[in-house]
Amino acid sequence: MGIIRNLIGILVILALAALLSYDRSKIKNKVKNIVLMFVAMLVLTFICLRTSAGITALEGISNFFSWLIAQAQGGISFVFGGIVIEEGASVFFFNVLLPLVFISALIGILNYIKVLPFIMKWVGKGINFITGMGEVESQFAISTAVLGNTSAFISIKEIIQNMDPRSLFTICLSGMSAVGASTLAAYMQMIPGEYVVVAVFLNIFAALVIASVMNPYEAEEVETGEEFELLEESAEDKGNFFDMLGSYITDGFNLAIIIAAMVIGFVSLITFLNSIVEGIFGITFTETMGYVFSPLAFIIGIPSEDIVKAGSLMATKLLTNEFVAMGEFQSLLGGASAKTQAMVATYLVSFSNFGTMGITLGAIKGISEKQSKVLSQSLVKVLLGSILSSLLVASVVGLFF
Numbered sequence: 584m585g586i587i588r589n590l591i592g593i594l595v596i597l598a599l600a601a602l603l604s605y606d607r608s609k610i611k612n613k614v615k616n617i618v619l620m621f622v623a624m625l626v627l628t629f630i631c632l633r634t635s636a637g638i639t640a641l642e643g644i645s646n647f648f649s650w651l652i653a654q655a656q657g658g659i660s661f662v663f664g665g666i667v668i669e670e671g672a673s674v675f676f677f678n679v680l681l682p683l684v685f686i687s688a689l690i691g692i693l694n695y696i697k698v699l700p701f702i703m704k705w706v707g708k709g710i711n712f713i714t715g716m717g718e719v720e721s722q723f724a725i726s727t728a729v730l731g732n733t734s735a736f737i738s739i740k741e742i743i744q745n746m747d748p749r750s751l752f753t754i755c756l757s758g759m760s761a762v763g764a765s766t767l768a769a770y771m772q773m774i775p776g777e778y779v780v781v782a783v784f785l786n787i788f789a790a791l792v793i794a795s796v797m798n799p800y801e802a803e804e805v806e807t808g809e810e811f812e813l814l815e816e817s818a819e820d821k822g823n824f825f826d827m828l829g830s831y832i833t834d835g836f837n838l839a840i841i842i843a844a845m846v847i848g849f850v851s852l853i854t855f856l857n858s859i860v861e862g863i864f865g866i867t868f869t870e871t872m873g874y875v876f877s878p879l880a881f882i883i884g885i886p887s888e889d890i891v892k893a894g895s896l897m898a899t900k901l902l903t904n905e906f907v908a909m910g911e912f913q914s915l916l917g918g919a920s921a922k923t924q925a926m927v928a929t930y931l932v933s934f935s936n937f938g939t940m941g942i943t944l945g946a947i948k949g950i951s952e953k954q955s956k957v958l959s960q961s962l963v964k965v966l967l968g969s970i971l972s973s974l975l976v977a978s979v980v981g982l983f984f
Contacts, residue, residue, distance in 0.1 A: 585922065589884035589981040596883070596975050600796035603964055605749075609799040616715040617795050620788045623713055624979050627788075631781045632925075632983050638777070645776030648768040651689075655682035655768075675846070675910070679769045680839040686765045687835025688828060690730070695827050699729055714791045715801075719750060724757045724787045731763025732934055736946045744951045751954060752961055753794045755943055759934050759969035760790035762905075765835065773909035774928040782932035782976055789972040789979075797968050842906060845938065849903035850910070872898035883974055884981040889923040892916055896927055901970065904938050905931050922984035930977040935969035 601607055630637040659681050693699045707722030714721055719742060726735040735758060736743065743751070762770070762783060770779045856868035864871075876894030885893045892915045900908035908931050916924050934942075944962055948955035958965070 585884055585886065585984075586982055588882070589978050592883035592978040592981075593975065596793075596971050596978065597796060600793050600968065600971050603967060604797050604799065606799055610796055612801065613715070613795040613799045616713070617792055619713045620792045620795075621979075624785050624788050624792075624976075625982070627784050628781060628979055628983055631777070631784070632980070641777040641780050644780050645771060648771050648776060651686065652678075652682045652768050652772070655685035658685060676839070676843055679772045680843055682768055683765055683839045683842075684832055684835035686768055687831045687838065690765055691827055691831025694730075695824060703729060710787065710791075714788070714795070716753060716791050716794065717750065719746075720753045720757065720791070720794075723754045724761070724791060727758050727761040727763070728783055728787060729764045731765060732758035732761065732939070732943060733946045734763070736943075736950060740950045743947065743954055746954065748957050748961075749798055749800045751947075751958060752798045752965060753791075755947070755958060755962075755965045756794050756798075756968045756972070757787075757790045758943055759939050759965060760793075760972040761786045762932055762934060765838065769906075770909060770932060773906075774912050774931065775924070778925055778928035778980075779932055781980065782929040785929065785976040785979060786933055786972065789975040790969070792975060793968045793972045797964065845904060846906050846910070849907045853899070853903065853907070869895050869899065872902075879974070883926070883978045885923050885926055885977075886920050889916070889919045892919065893923055893927050897930060900931055901936050904936050905933065920984075922981055925984055926977040926981045929980045930973050933969065933973045933976075935966070935973050937966070939969075940966045 601610060604610060631641055632638070659677055663677060690699070703722055703725040707718070707725045710724060711718055711721035719739065723735060723739060726738055729735075730738065736754075739754075743754075746754075767779055767783065853869065860866065860868040860871060870891070873891040873893075873895030876898045877890040878894075880890040880893040880897060881887065896908045896911060896915060899911060912928065912931070916927060919927075940962055943965070944955060944958060947958050
């Protein structure tokens, strides 16, 4: 029965995407690519979660990121080593956020020596072969998974200035449906690492599935206005190695500070709302939102006994961000079924929330005032599409439990 509900959930998600579509008459032209993307998602999920080789590979990736976190502690301990922490306690800022500085530095080095551009270019071409979405859209989906949405937008800023509105919609949907590599290690400190890795892969295809339904077009119908070469910089723009490294280190630290500020603010607001609502109605705001979102959790196939807790986390992610929701993951779902944990964990691994909607618009506005006006007209649809993408990932994962 659970798998049947997962399948029904997938159909409902696609139906909602079709309802929001700009041109439903063209969806039939994308059916072949949509089927190929679904097959890719199913194969990836099966290999990762149901084969010994896949499970071993995911454990290796998770252990590698744990090792990276341990290396980051060298610098953190040097700067903050005199601070005494209660035995057995874990400080979110030290253990989860500050390692972003080290991870960001590594990404900068790999980008500087052209390892990342090479990978993103050729993996993107492979994805384009499956999706038929176009070279820009396919390679951008990969770059978002590596660089994060803001940096990925900057990497194609010249193209964005002349981009067709349909392509702009697709890349923004991809940007809000993915996560950046710099945050993966942080996520793995809060939810099982294997689900983080699976979600990263599935988000790429899920976003393009939803885009194919909500925003169907053929790649040759749109013009980018520029020959597409991802992250290619002139020697003058690139600067020397240490300039680059300092910039990425600073960006990583700024990201840690921004996330810390957002988490403090959002968690405090939720605590405030919980106290107010509980004082008036005898039930917390978080529990209330759990009931509001529970029908959605039920539709996508989450076991009935867990839908309120799952709905609460889904609401928390949408209203705040994924970090706040992941911080509550163990307390709410520690005793839930393996299926619930897998589905909710993979749902949480994306930038799909109201805050990112503003960040996306701000990033585009910083590149092109004209394109920001174009995007503002469809921004709510972009957010809805990213939510459907996350739901689709969770539904596909649920088929294997």
